[in-house]
Amino acid sequence: MESNLYSQGTKVFTIDHNFLGIQGAIASYLIPHTDGVILIESGPGSTIAALTTEIETCGYSINDVTDVLLTHIHLDHAGSAGWLAQQGAHIHVHHIGAPHLLDPRKLLASAERIYGDKMDELWGEFLSVPEDKLSILQDGDIVDVNMLRFQVLDTPGHANHHHAYLFEDICFSGDIGAIRMHGLRHIRLPMPPPEFNLELWKESLGKLQTEFDKGTFRRIAPTHFGIFSDPEWHLNAISEALDKIGEWMETVMPGEPSFDELNQEFLTWTRERSLADGLEQKTLDIYEAANPSWMSSYGIQRYWQKFRKKD
Numbered sequence: 001m002e003s004n005l006y007s008q009g010t011k012v013f014t015i016d017h018n019f020l021g022i023q024g025a026i027a028s029y030l031i032p033h034t035d036g037v038i039l040i041e042s043g044p045g046s047t048i049a050a051l052t053t054e055i056e057t058c059g060y061s062i063n064d065v066t067d068v069l070l071t072h073i074h075l076d077h078a079g080s081a082g083w084l085a086q087q088g089a090h091i092h093v094h095h096i097g098a099p100h101l102l103d104p105r106k107l108l109a110s111a112e113r114i115y116g117d118k119m120d121e122l123w124g125e126f127l128s129v130p131e132d133k134l135s136i137l138q139d140g141d142i143v144d145v146n147m148l149r150f151q152v153l154d155t156p157g158h159a160n161h162h163h164a165y166l167f168e169d170i171c172f173s174g175d176i177g178a179i180r181m182h183g184l185r186h187i188r189l190p191m192p193p194p195e196f197n198l199e200l201w202k203e204s205l206g207k208l209q210t211e212f213d214k215g216t217f218r219r220i221a222p223t224h225f226g227i228f229s230d231p232e233w234h235l236n237a238i239s240e241a242l243d244k245i246g247e248w249m250e251t252v253m254p255g256e257p258s259f260d261e262l263n264q265e266f267l268t269w270t271r272e273r274s275l276a277d278g279l280e281q282k283t284l285d286i287y288e289a290a291n292p293s294w295m296s297s298y299g300i301q302r303y304w305q306k307f308r309k310k311d
């Protein structure tokens with residue numbers, strides 16, 4: 001894993017939000033240009049202080065942030081976008097996510113159903129983004145910031161409002177690029193409700209694979225966490241993980257387990273896979289903190305009921 005590197009002549013800094021005091025869980029990527037800096041992901045509203053300090057460590061200030069490219073609008077990726085817009089930054093987002101940044105009430109209500117009274121502590125304040133600070137992106141668009149070009153790839157499967165960005169030799173893969181932490185060769189799929197969709201994820205992964213095969217990128221940077229220079233292994237591991245969860249669902253879900261039963265089975269299965277990959281308990285806890293299994297259990301349940309259940 002590389003923390004700060006020169007891409008094709010451009011320096012890319014990895015910013016650690018130190019989410020809940022955990023290192024290496026949620027990243028933003030900072031890219032300087034001739035008139036300021038670009039951020040990939042704003043990070044949560046609860047980690048603005050860490051973001052500010054980290055940007056200063058890189059030699060810049062919050063006021064230098066001209067553009068924020070969001071992979072999607074989940075709170076760990078886009079939570080402080082509104083605040084950054086207030087500081088003057090321009091926010092770029094998927095067209096399906098855009099209405100929720102302009103008016104976050106629905107997004108926050110559904111997050112509250114999941115997180116309850118932990119909302120504030122986990123995610124802080126989520127401010128709306130004013131219309132004149134918002135750029136709405138479509139598949140295939142190019143975001144050009146002072147000659148730095150980012151190609152937009154529509155990549156649903158984790159969420160319908162998800163983009164990956166291709167920049168120089170890096171693919172910023174958000175959550176469609178799964179979760180891989182501490183430089184390990186261990187992949188986890190974040191499968192949250194309400195939009196996790198196995199088939200769409202496979203299609204999106206196919207798009208990334210095609211770009212990689214064309215030589216478009218040589219590094220992959222998931223938001224959780226870091227820039228990896230073995231995209232071939234990484235993409236294969238996601239493909240394998242998608243197949244495995246598909247098989248797991250086929251064995252478990254037709255038995256119509258209650259949520260608690262499903263969750264317990266999924267936890268056990270996840271733990272066994274992690275131990276087989278050689279993970280230590282400590283690392284397992286960090287993966288669990290960045291991507292709680294119960295969240296994926298809800299996503300799996302919802303996906304199965306909506307798309308796969310035979311009446």
Ligand SMILES: [Zn+2]
Binds near residue numbers: 077
């Ligand atoms: Zn997400």
